[in-house]
Amino acid sequence: MKLRGKVFKYGDNVDTDVIIPARYLNNPKPEALAQHCMEDIDKNFVKEVKKGDIIVAGKNFGSGSSREHAPLAIKAAGISCVIAESFARIFYRNAINIGLPILISKEASQNIENGAIVEIDLSTGLIIDLNANKEYKAEPYPEFLQEIIEAGGLIEKIKREVS
Amino acid sequence: MTIVEKILALHSNKSSLRPGELVNAKVDLILGNDVTAPVAIKEFRKIGISKVFDKDKVALVPDHFTPNKDIQSAENSLMMRNFAKEMEITNYFEVGRVGIEHCLLPEKGLVAPGEIIIGADSHTCTYGALNAFATGVGSTDIAAAMATGYLWFRVPETIKIIYTGKLREWVSGKDLILYTIGQIGVDGALYKSIEFMGDTIKNLSIDSRMTMANMAIEAGAKCGLFDYDEKTEEYLKNRVTRNYVPVTSDSDAVYEKILKFDVSNLEPQVAFPHLPENTRAVQEAKNIKIDQAVIGSCTNGRMEDLRIAAKLLKGHKVHPDVRCIIFPGTQEIYKNALKEGLIEIFIDAGAAVSTPTCGPCLGGHMGVLAKGERAVSTTNRNFVGRMGHPESEVYLVNPAVATASAIVGYIVHPEEVLK
Ligand code: SF4
Numbered sequence: 001m002k003l004r005g006k007v008f009k010y011g012d013n014v015d016t017d018v019i020i021p022a023r024y025l026n027n028p029k030p031e032a033l034a035q036h037c038m039e040d041i042d043k044n045f046v047k048e049v050k051k052g053d054i055i056v057a058g059k060n061f062g063s064g065s066s067r068e069h070a071p072l073a074i075k076a077a078g079i080s081c082v083i084a085e086s087f088a089r090i091f092y093r094n095a096i097n098i099g100l101p102i103l104i105s106k107e108a109s110q111n112i113e114n115g116a117i118v119e120i121d122l123s124t125g126l127i128i129d130l131n132a133n134k135e136y137k138a139e140p141y142p143e144f145l146q147e148i149i150e151a152g153g154l155i156e157k158i159k160r161e162v163s
Numbered sequence: 164m165t166i167v168e169k170i171l172a173l174h175s176n177k178s179s180l181r182p183g184e185l186v187n188a189k190v191d192l193i194l195g196n197d198v199t200a201p202v203a204i205k206e207f208r209k210i211g212i213s214k215v216f217d218k219d220k221v222a223l224v225p226d227h228f229t230p231n232k233d234i235q236s237a238e239n240s241l242m243m244r245n246f247a248k249e250m251e252i253t254n255y256f257e258v259g260r261v262g263i264e265h266c267l268l269p270e271k272g273l274v275a276p277g278e279i280i281i282g283a284d285s286h287t288c289t290y291g292a293l294n295a296f297a298t299g300v301g302s303t304d305i306a307a308a309m310a311t312g313y314l315w316f317r318v319p320e321t322i323k324i325i326y327t328g329k330l331r332e333w334v335s336g337k338d339l340i341l342y343t344i345g346q347i348g349v350d351g352a353l354y355k356s357i358e359f360m361g362d363t364i365k366n367l368s369i370d371s372r373m374t375m376a377n378m379a380i381e382a383g384a385k386c387g388l389f390d391y392d393e394k395t396e397e398y399l400k401n402r403v404t405r406n407y408v409p410v411t412s413d414s415d416a417v418y419e420k421i422l423k424f425d426v427s428n429l430e431p432q433v434a435f436p437h438l439p440e441n442t443r444a445v446q447e448a449k450n451i452k453i454d455q456a457v458i459g460s461c462t463n464g465r466m467e468d469l470r471i472a473a474k475l476l477k478g479h480k481v482h483p484d485v486r487c488i489i490f491p492g493t494q495e496i497y498k499n500a501l502k503e504g505l506i507e508i509f510i511d512a513g514a515a516v517s518t519p520t521c522g523p524c525l526g527g528h529m530g531v532l533a534k535g536e537r538a539v540s541t542t543n544r545n546f547v548g549r550m551g552h553p554e555s556e557v558y559l560v561n562p563a564v565a566t567a568s569a570i571v572g573y574i575v576h577p578e579e580v581l582k
Contacts, residue, residue: 028202089354
């Protein structure tokens, strides 16, 4: 699958409390969550984000609480993929389980700039920065996780197994 | 093998496992709360089966926005309550019987050594204190596990941390873990298992061990594990009646790293905003005036913590400019505190005592901060906006420092109050 969008760039340790503050967790509908996504660190995110856009961040993205509301909010806001140097482990699982594409690439995370237009080929992990004309390769997923992704998330996979 | 490798192997019918392998393991208990269970229930419905895999192995705990703070949170609780009834879930705890999940489940005997416990809550790692492999996962994960009784795990690398030396007065498990996070960083143990070992740990109470295991996630860890010993046995007596098998690391277990900390001179720690790794000795926190002091949560809402708070508050008053809010972790803890006379001390000192709830810990209700306000707190996170307004601040400390600061109005060493 090919993705293309504008980059919103953030630093290290973007935690789930800023991705979606707890004060909004009382309404778990993805569209409601999306309206407050990132607002504590970036007031303009919700105003500016367009379907297909991409988040590029540093280390330990999604640290903190286990709230699945965080990847749900990002996905519902229109983000097509998150690229980071590393992800917090529960966020990583959640993103895979709900079908939000995430890629690990230290080089892409360090070099791609805010506002850049980036193209991603999810099947190969190729990331192309169209502004800087540079290519990066993300780490491939282990086979086991590839199966979850291909099924369209963990629930779809289990549905096939139990039926 | 290390503790986590052994527990995962036993639960996935493997004779041995190595870090990096992915396994499908059988789980012994699945936890959800009023924030994460509603999302899980929706996912569970999509699978199209009518019953959870085992009604005794699911625990549903409405503790975050309860007693419900608004209509929306009441709807979420209602959805969870109805699901619990429909599925005949044994371990559903209604308001009045509920406690903060990570204080409640061990107390109710739902956690035993060698078991695998997953929870849609990041601080599920608390149960590592009882020699169980316990880890936080997402809502979809628990939906899948409620259906099948299994979940996928990546076998983590293990870091062993050895603590030596006798702790000074007013220094507790909270300071050991804050100091450790300060040393290794908030991603210092990302995806990894930590084994907390050494003579300091052997002398540490179960309450303090739970505080440490609770914050393993604040270093990015998947779990924080302790050995089983007489203290664990004593704690589990009269709580857990089923058979369990404690697990220890083999003498030839392979560790990614072994760290050694001599903690005999460790001072009470303060984690400055906005990361738990911003730790300094309390003496370095100068002239930090506070508006609120929060004592409680799944990190420090147990008897040991309340006893320390009472020891300092006895005969003292909370500073006129400070709101001191005390949250016992469970109804049992609340009742014991009442019996020991601690609650009376708190009220005489001018502190607010709350029914068990997550409340202010996540900026939910019962003590949310205004713009520019500052709190000392015995909780586990001081992220931007964690306890309220994005421009408020949270300083993480142990219960002694929180209480002493509540009395003085500034962050202080407890010695300043009780010499
Ligand atoms: S007390 Fe705080 S950290 Fe613990 S479970 Fe509740 S919200 Fe989470």
